[in-house]
Structure formats: structure tokens, C-alpha cells
Amino acid sequence: MDVKTIPDIVVGRLPIYLRALQAMLDEGRKVTSSQELGERLGISAAQIRKDLSQFGEFGKQGTGYSIDFLAEQIGAILKVNRVWDVAVVGAGDIGSAIAQYQGFTNRGFRVVMIFDKDPEKVGAQVGSFTVQRVEELESLVQEARIEIAMIAVPGAEAQSVADRLVKAGVQAILNYAPISISVPEGVHVQYIDPVIHLQRMTYYL
């Protein structure tokens, strides 16, 4: 079939482009160019054109890109032209904050359930959700056919939570616990650890 694989680093930039395009739409803009987008993001115009060319031809010579159209196309490539249901595990400060995060709206995601193992928290309300017993994780996640989850439990528990999520059919995990987790081939993991980002900057201070 000879299907060329898209480099991971290119896929990783698409969400950045999409976010900028949506910001431009909010500003009422209609058209942009690789140069403008690049200046806005600190990325070279050539790189943006090269990245996009991996997926098709979305622009017009002399004119640039229709923001609306390009956003639509990138959304389709990333499969976020739909809404993905997401489960949150851990109802502490971080889990509660992300469960209620307004920023998922219109960007392809919706939190639909939250779990905790603490009996004190189970049954409590977090925004519009009732915290579920973590014992129900497998059955509820599986039944709802949820493929994406966010882990917001202490580091020591993150691996076992990940194992349970995978067993329940989850294929993409966003891990807020400050620890590397191992998952089977084919399951995707991304990490959010503020300390990693901060330490990366202190080097230069």
C-alpha cells in the first residue's frame, strides 16, 4: 500500500496550529498565511507549509489559507470534529479541577465521569458529577465505551490505575501523576507534570 507514516513530531504540532486558528476565528479573521501563523507561534513558515503538505493541499497560492477551512481540516485529521467522552480518575484538587475544566468545550472532549478510591469522596459532587467508587472503574468505563482517561491520583497509584483503565478498553491516557507509567503497545500516554516544565526553565535562570 505504501502509505507514508506521518512523523510524530508533525502530529504534535497540529493541535498547536488548530488552537491558533481557532483563536483567529474568535478574532473574526477569515484568512491567514503560513508566515503570519508562524510569527504567531514562533515556528518558521516553511515548516508549517511542510507539515500541512503531509496531509493535503489546503491553501491557495497568492492568498493563503481560509482559517475556517483549515481549522476544519486539521480537526478532521486529529479526529476532534466529534466529541470524545473522557473519564477522570482521582477527585483531589487536580482531578476536580480538570473534571470541571471549561476549556474542553468545542475542542473535542467532554468529561463524563470521575472516580476516587477514598470512601469520603465517593458520592460527593464535583461540579455536575457524582464521584464514583474506583471499584466500578472497569465496568463503567467499559460500558460507556470510553477510550480516553486522565489520571490524577498520587504517583504510587498511577500504574495500577493505568492497568485498570487499559483493561477497561482505554487507549489514550493523560497522566497528571509525576511518574512514568508502562502500558501495552498501542496504548498512548501523555504526561503533564508542572515540575518538569519548571525545571526546564530554571536551567536558564
Add this chain to the structure above:
Amino acid sequence: MDVKTIPDIVVGRLPIYLRALQAMLDEGRKVTSSQELGERLGISAAQIRKDLSQFGEFGKQGTGYSIDFLAEQIGAILKVNRVWDVAVVGAGDIGSAIAQYQGFTNRGFRVVMIFDKDPEKVGAQVGSFTVQRVEELESLVQEARIEIAMIAVPGAEAQSVADRLVKAGVQAILNYAPISISVPEGVHVQYIDPVIHLQRMTYYL
């Protein structure tokens, strides 16, 4: 002087190494090798050795690395063998969660103040902090000689908050708002936007 510059991508991996080393220490381990560390992180042993060799010789042939010593050295390189005071701007769900985050302990950072512009929030308690008026931002940040801040305000306000932080002397910003911000040369910015990470994974689902 001919000082070789360390590639940014190498600096970016050091915090990952450090986190893994500290986890090993917690497990009571004393010695590790580039191979073991690499397997744990999904990074090649050669790359780890190459990265570390940019800064010095930290291992022993035949033996590997003293975990304690290597963690110490990387901490020193990253300048996190001290505690940096951090300001948080925005006392919503996210700002409150990061202000109280336990994970900064022993990793080089300590939140010392939190601001909000909402008069309803100003004066309220967030953990052990009293929310400060954002009007006091410049004076309080400057007086405390704070160099690092985290932004957790709505996207529309992030740029103006960043401008004020920079004016107050902040040189490193961790931005939780889902928007690119521009800062003067020499000021560092890192981003945390869960949607970016999620969209990066949906491509593969």
C-alpha cells in the same frame, strides 16, 4: 571563551532523568545504569550517556551511576538544589489546585502567593494563602524578588498578565491558559494545555 551551548532538547530531558532517579531513590535503590534508566523511560541508553556527557562524567565504567550522586548533579545543573518561590495568577479551579499542589515539595519549588482579579475571590483562603488583588501583582512580586510564575487565568487575560509579570521581574512563566503568549527575549515560557495532549493522541485512535 568557546563555551558549547547545550541543545534545548537535552536540557528538556534532564528533568525526566531526575524524576526517575528520585523515584529509584524512593525505592531504596543505590546504583543504576544508562540501560536500566533507558528502559524505564523508553529512551536509548546511548542517548542518556550522550546527554549526561554534555555536563561531565558522572558514572563509573563497569558499575554505572550512583543514583544519589547523579540526582545531586542533575539537580545542580538544573539549579533545583535550592527552593524557588513561585507566584500563581488566577484563583479559579486550576489556580487553586496548583497553588496547593503537594508535588512541588523537594523538587525545587514553593508557591508563595496567589492573585485574582475577582473581588469576590480576593481575601478568600486558598489552602494557606490569602488571595491577593491582582492590582498588587507588580509590587508584591517585585518585592519578593520572584522570578517564576504560573498563569491560570482565562485565555483572554493571559497576555496582559504575562506583561505585568515580566514588568515585575519574572523570567519564567508556566502558562495554563490555552493561548500562545509573547514575551521579551530572555523570558522563558512553557505551556500546559491538556487539550493539546489529548488531540495529539486522538490522531492515532
Add this chain to the structure above:
DNA sequence: TAGATTGTTAATCGATTAACAATC
């Protein structure tokens, strides 16, 4: 000593940039 593992060099691989014909 024999085995293991580092630090480093050279080779390979991959990503970015520059340049420009095509064309709106």
C-alpha cells in the same frame, strides 16, 4: 582476571530551512 558499563567518535537517520516554479 572476566564481565560490565562508561564516555566518545563516527555513521546514520531525520527534521528544518532555503529556494523557487506554479499559480491564484
Add this chain to the structure above:
DNA sequence: TAGATTGTTAATCGATTAACAATC
């Protein structure tokens, strides 16, 4: 038409990997 900007190729640049002498 003249000017602008794309999509793409080739050149450059940089990062990763393989291999191995040094040595604990």
C-alpha cells in the same frame, strides 16, 4: 498584469544510534 503565497525539492543542519576503546 503584478504581487503574493503556496507546495515541493534539494540542501543544510542537528539529533540519534552503533560501536568500541578505556577502565572500573
